[in-house]
């Protein structure tokens with residue numbers, strides 16, 4: 001059974017719905033969503049998540065890279081999203097294995113979404129890390 005089958009459409013929808021309620025109000029990332037249509041975004045991201053988790057691919061929004069390119073999304077913003085997702089998934093009693101697998105799939109999208117390299121990024125082996 002894939003993640004979509006294990007978690008189920010209803011729970012995936014509930015997680016994304018609650019995630020956006022929280023993200024819109026969040027002190028750290030809420031401002032990105034100023035004047036955005038929460039209902040439309042929720043719907044679009046439910047479709048995206050269902051496809052990503054192994055369900056039917058119904059997502060018809062912009063490619064992720066394009067959808068986020070106008071914003072200045074830093075590593076810390078992405079990290080904050082993951083913290084909120086983790087909290088919401090736990091509240092919906094998604095089991096630990098499924099929760100980590102879902103977050104890992106999102107983690108793989110980081111490079112498409114983080115649009116800036118931090119001003120004070122770290123060097124490793126003499127090279128700047130893309131953060």
Ligand code: HEM
Nearest residue numbers: 029032033044045048061062067073077078081106109113
């Ligand atoms: C794995 C992480 C993420 C995923 C899977 C994701 C997914 C999406 C999707 C599917 C859309 C809708 C695009 C469309 O319908 O055309 C969207 C829009 C958006 N996302 Fe993300 N996103 C992620 C991370 C973030 C982060 C970290 C931020 C900012 C902190 C962010 C801010 C936004 C905003 C502001 C929009 C609205 C774009 C618009 O309508 O102009 N996203 N995202």
